[in-house]
Amino acid sequence: MAIFLTKDSKVLVQGMTGAEGARHTARMLAAGTEIVAGVTPGKGGRSVDFGERALPVFGSVAEATAATGAEVSVVFVPPRFTRDAVEEAVDAGVALCVVITEGVPVHDTIRFVARARASGTTRIIGPNCPGLISPGQSSAGIIPADITTAGRIGLVSKSGTLTYQLMYELRDVGFSTAVGIGGDPVIGTTHIDALEAFQADPGTEAIVMIGEIGGDAEERAAAYIEEHVTKPVVAYVAGFTAPEGKTMGHAGAIVSGSAGTAQAKKEALEKVGVRVGKTPSETARLMRALLGGSGRGGV
Amino acid sequence: MDLFEYQAKELFARHGVPVPRGRVASTPEEARAVAAELRTPTVIKAQVKTGGRGKAGGVRPAPGPASAEVEAARVLGMDIKGLTALTVLVEQATVPLEEYYAAYLVDRAGGAFIAIVSAEGGMDIEEVAATRPDALVTTPVDPAVGMDGRSARLLASRAGLPADVQDAVADVLVRLWRVLVEEDALLVEVNPLAVTPDGRVLALDGKVTLDDNAAFRHGHDAFAEVPAAHGAAGLEARAKARGLNYVKLDGEVGVIGNGAGLVMSTLDVVAYAGQSSGGARPANFLDIGGGASAQVMADALEIVLSDPDVRAVLVNVFGGITACDAVAHGIVSALGMLGEHGVRHPIVVRLDGNSAEAGRAVLHAAGHPLVRVVATMDAAAELAASLAAA
Ligand SMILES: Nc1ncnc2c1ncn2[C@@H]1O[C@H](COP(=O)(O)OP(=O)(O)OP(=O)(O)O)[C@@H](O)[C@H]1O
Ligand SMILES: [Mg+2]
Numbered sequence: 001m002a003i004f005l006t007k008d009s010k011v012l013v014q015g016m017t018g019a020e021g022a023r024h025t026a027r028m029l030a031a032g033t034e035i036v037a038g039v040t041p042g043k044g045g046r047s048v049d050f051g052e053r054a055l056p057v058f059g060s061v062a063e064a065t066a067a068t069g070a071e072v073s074v075v076f077v078p079p080r081f082t083r084d085a086v087e088e089a090v091d092a093g094v095a096l097c098v099v100i101t102e103g104v105p106v107h108d109t110i111r112f113v114a115r116a117r118a119s120g121t122t123r124i125i126g127p128n129c130p131g132l133i134s135p136g137q138s139s140a141g142i143i144p145a146d147i148t149t150a151g152r153i154g155l156v157s158k159s160g161t162l163t164y165q166l167m168y169e170l171r172d173v174g175f176s177t178a179v180g181i182g183g184d185p186v187i188g189t190t191h192i193d194a195l196e197a198f199q200a201d202p203g204t205e206a207i208v209m210i211g212e213i214g215g216d217a218e219e220r221a222a223a224y225i226e227e228h229v230t231k232p233v234v235a236y237v238a239g240f241t242a243p244e245g246k247t248m249g250h251a252g253a254i255v256s257g258s259a260g261t262a263q264a265k266k267e268a269l270e271k272v273g274v275r276v277g278k279t280p281s282e283t284a285r286l287m288r289a290l291l292g293g294s295g296r297g298g299v
Numbered sequence: 300m301d302l303f304e305y306q307a308k309e310l311f312a313r314h315g316v317p318v319p320r321g322r323v324a325s326t327p328e329e330a331r332a333v334a335a336e337l338r339t340p341t342v343i344k345a346q347v348k349t350g351g352r353g354k355a356g357g358v359r360p361a362p363g364p365a366s367a368e369v370e371a372a373r374v375l376g377m378d379i380k381g382l383t384a385l386t387v388l389v390e391q392a393t394v395p396l397e398e399y400y401a402a403y404l405v406d407r408a409g410g411a412f413i414a415i416v417s418a419e420g421g422m423d424i425e426e427v428a429a430t431r432p433d434a435l436v437t438t439p440v441d442p443a444v445g446m447d448g449r450s451a452r453l454l455a456s457r458a459g460l461p462a463d464v465q466d467a468v469a470d471v472l473v474r475l476w477r478v479l480v481e482e483d484a485l486l487v488e489v490n491p492l493a494v495t496p497d498g499r500v501l502a503l504d505g506k507v508t509l510d511d512n513a514a515f516r517h518g519h520d521a522f523a524e525v526p527a528a529h530g531a532a533g534l535e536a537r538a539k540a541r542g543l544n545y546v547k548l549d550g551e552v553g554v555i556g557n558g559a560g561l562v563m564s565t566l567d568v569v570a571y572a573g574q575s576s577g578g579a580r581p582a583n584f585l586d587i588g589g590g591a592s593a594q595v596m597a598d599a600l601e602i603v604l605s606d607p608d609v610r611a612v613l614v615n616v617f618g619g620i621t622a623c624d625a626v627a628h629g630i631v632s633a634l635g636m637l638g639e640h641g642v643r644h645p646i647v648v649r650l651d652g653n654s655a656e657a658g659r660a661v662l663h664a665a666g667h668p669l670v671r672v673v674a675t676m677d678a679a680a681e682l683a684a685s686l687a688a689a
Binding site: 079080103105107108110111113114147157161163165168186187188210212216217236238239241242281 | 405510515559568571581584
């Protein structure tokens with residue numbers, strides 16, 4: 001099992017005719033994703049060749065979903081067009097819209113996230129995220145498929161490369177789904193949303209949560225875990241040595257005053273019984289120990 | 300991008316938010332000239348991008364041009380929370396009868412903007428917020444609707460503002476919302492929003508943060524600070540010009556990695572390693588992003604190695620999409636580009652993930668005398684920290 005994305009999910013790619021879109025469509029196909037269409041305004045009626053498969057391109061998401069039954073959209077559209085693209089997907093009623101684009105204005109994100117919420121049908125993941133992968137089944141985004149295996153750990157993270165790092169360290173145990181929720185200040189799917197889904201997923205036995213400095217999402221996740229999550233959770237928080245007031249790569253990763261520090265997040269998580277690793281490798285060790293020493297132990 | 304107060308007030312004025320008359324000055328003589336032009340008593344205000352300037356002595360009354368010159372000389376060069384006042388705002392002094400607080404900011408938890416209004420603004424707002432949070436009225440703003448006159452009046456009345464100023468304050472709230480939306484700001488804060496003896500409502504202070512992601516639809520370039528040519532700011536400016544995400548820190552281990560989270564994590568692992576060997580700490584944050592071409596790697600190494608504090612470099616790459624052998628080729632040709640003069644410190648490289656073995660083989664084959672290849676992130680950080688401390 002998995003969350004948000006399974007082998008049966010029919011996926012369309014917004015921006016498939018662009019260089020990034022085409023490159024990652026090929027990779028997603030190789031990872032087993034059932035991609036059924038591309039969408040690029042003004043380029044409807046064409047098709048794009050991916051080896052033995054040619055995928056049809058539609059001029060709008062509504063046409064693509066009507067023709068193919070796609071219920072997941074992955075967005076590789078430049079920042080200035082992202083809001084329009086996402087709102088189009090929301091209005092067409094897709095169930096999941098994964099926004100990979102980096103550099104989307106926050107006002108635009110706030111608008112499309114509000115629209116998705118009001119729709120009651122669309123979940124947004126991102127923006128500025130690597131997407132999600134249910135290894136062995138499907139991948140929607142840019143997470144490499146060959147660094148890990150299918151298994152019983154669920155992973156949620158703001159950071160792409162830290163997701164890869166942990167997926168790789170725990171590749172022998174494997175993952176049900178790994179979700180990169182993105183590093184922007186406003187995002188569609190939060191740690192809490194993913195925790196809720198992992199708790200409900202029979203295919204997930206334990207959860208890795210990766211956080212970083214800035215905001216209070218990890219603290220809120222801790223409160224949620226205390227109330228609602230019975231599956232074991234191991235966490236990692238990046239940015240213990242980050243100075244106050246400097247943005248560390250992610251627009252959302254900034255410590256202001258005593259708020260948003262890694263230490264505060266670690267303490268909040270430990271208070272509710274979550275074990276927090278000091279480094280990615282220690283985090284992987286904690287997860288192994290928790291799963292009863294299965295796998296090879298101590299990479 | 301955070302704006303200076305005088306820049307924030309420029310934006311306010313463009314959207315019809317009342318502000319005191321005034322102008323920025325960078326010398327005492329200039330301050331005197333501005334005061335003479337204003338022909339009213341003035342206040343001299345340090346222009347630094349932080350709050351608490353009043354409490355630090357950076358906001359000083361100056362009744363006339365002569366005292367404006369004296370006070371400006373005092374404030375210019377002043378250090379406030381580690382920031383130097385390079386300019387002052389010389390503006391008309393007003394007698395604030397009341398000081399309110401008004402702000403719009405991003406509520407990350409709710410994924411929306413919220414408005415905050417209080418009748419108890421002024422220099423002690425932090426304390427009010429900490430001890431009597433009820434004195435701050437907070438409300439989410441529906442982005443599709445915005446802040447209209449009715450909601451603004453309701454907000455002013457909920458905050459307990461006197462009935463006779465509610466309309467004027469509501470008008471300011473509506474205009475500040477326009478500043479937020481039309482300028483793509485992430486924060487618009489006015490503290491204090493003052494009521495003058497003649498009953499006008501005036502923004503006496505302004506803090507605005509603009510969204511850099513929205514720069515493409517604005518002409519905000521004029522607000523950008525002229526990058527300093529030297530020191531930390533110089534390195535950061537040079538990195539930015541080459542599209543690299545670089546933050547100068549104060550340690551000795553230069554860090555280069557791919558992906559913001561992994562680099563942040565690398566800084567931590569280096570700092571832990573330093574604690575047990577010689578006290579070395581990370582010298583910088585540098586995220587080279589997805590593709591690590593030879594040119595990007597050369598730029599990154601060049602920036603990090605030109606930091607005089609750096610004694611060793613750690614390159615930490617996890618090959619996800621990027622294959623590590625491509626990264627390794629990038630490193631080898633970067634070292635070639637930089638030459639012997641450019642590379643004088645040891646470089647520890649950790650490659651893992653996609654094609655890591657091939658990548659390590661490329662580095663071994665190149666056999667650069669200063670490059671050390673280490674298999675794990677922890678071991679690489681330990682080696683880099685101990686080399687930097689040696
Ligand atoms: N033009 C002015 N005329 C009269 N008084 C002023 C004027 N500007 C500021 N003041 C007074 O000085 C105080 C401090 O100024 P201001 O709020 O601009 O700076 P600050 O101390 O950095 O603010 P904060 O701590 O809120 O960031 C104000 O609360 C106000 O009482
Ligand atoms: Mg103030």
